[in-house]
Amino acid sequence: MWIDVLTLFPEVFESYLATSIVGRAVAEGRVTIRCTNFRDFAKDKHRSVDDRPFGGGPGMVLMCGPVFDALESVEAQRKEKPQRILLTPQGARLTQRVVAELAQEPALLLVCGHYEGFDERIRIRINAREISVGDYVLSGGEPAAMVLVDAVVRLLPGALGDEASADNDSFADGVLEYPQYTRPREFRGMRVPEVLLSGNHAEIAAWREEQARQRTAQRRPDLLGPS
Numbered sequence: 001m002w003i004d005v006l007t008l009f010p011e012v013f014e015s016y017l018a019t020s021i022v023g024r025a026v027a028e029g030r031v032t033i034r035c036t037n038f039r040d041f042a043k044d045k046h047r048s049v050d051d052r053p054f055g056g057g058p059g060m061v062l063m064c065g066p067v068f069d070a071l072e073s074v075e076a077q078r079k080e081k082p083q084r085i086l087l088t089p090q091g092a093r094l095t096q097r098v099v100a101e102l103a104q105e106p107a108l109l110l111v112c113g114h115y116e117g118f119d120e121r122i123r124i125r126i127n128a129r130e131i132s133v134g135d136y137v138l139s140g141g142e143p144a145a146m147v148l149v150d151a152v153v154r155l156l157p158g159a160l161g162d163e164a165s166a167d168n169d170s171f172a173d174g175v176l177e178y179p180q181y182t183r184p185r186e187f188r189g190m191r192v193p194e195v196l197l198s199g200n201h202a203e204i205a206a207w208r209e210e211q212a213r214q215r216t217a218q219r220r221p222d223l224l225g226p227s
């Protein structure tokens with residue numbers, strides 16, 4: 001997979017990309033991630049990327065020119081038309097379902113804004129999938145883009161040490177995980193549930209399923225659907 005990221009802070013990504021499962025996927029060539037600073041496409045000598053809003057009001061607005069020029073430049077260097085993604089608080093919520101869909105794409109192009117927001121004509125013309133990572137205010141799209149990249153890349157074939165663990169994840173099957181234990185059998189008076197030591201695999205599976213169900217009902221009833 002190819003992932004392009006348009007951002008005013010490419011250095012934020014570069015260090016992150018060197019670590020974790022994402023870093024390994026990059027090192028092993030399963031994904032190529034390139035960051036492009038749209039400030040490099042600014043026209044004036046101050047390298048401006050934003051300007052005051054027409055109609056007045058506080059803050060600044062990201063201008064069309066540098067964003068479109070960067071986008072067109074990046075796409076001209078790719079064979080595949082990427083799925084364009086705009087990270088914005090106004091987007092649809094990122095869920096595991098969306099992540100799984102994006103993981104099927106051969107190429108993604110992520111556009112990060114920041115607090116000032118985009119000129120509306122960017123939003124309209126790039127015709128991107130608009131995605132938010134949740135109902136809280138970030139100072140920019142970069143952390144959201146990293147969340148998305150991490151979630152997508154770990155689903156790419158070969159990215160997981162244990163192929164089975166992707167399907168095992170919370171959310172993949174719509175419930176939270178069951179509690180896990182490892183040695184010792186007793187720690188500060190807290191004992192590992194007897195069933196896990198029993199060697200009875202059917203009973204263990206049933207216990208885990210029930211624990212997962214209870215935990216989901218208690219903490220995340222929304223995952224169990226409307227009722």
Ligand code: 9D3
Pocket residue numbers: 059087088089113114115116117131132133134135136137138139140141142144
């Ligand atoms: C100008 C006032 N803001 C309304 C509260 C608008 C605003 C624009 C841009 C607020 C934050 C941002 C920066 N955030 C993102 O670019 C962003 C984001 C987020 O803030 N929360 C969850 N998901 C995302 S994806 C991109």
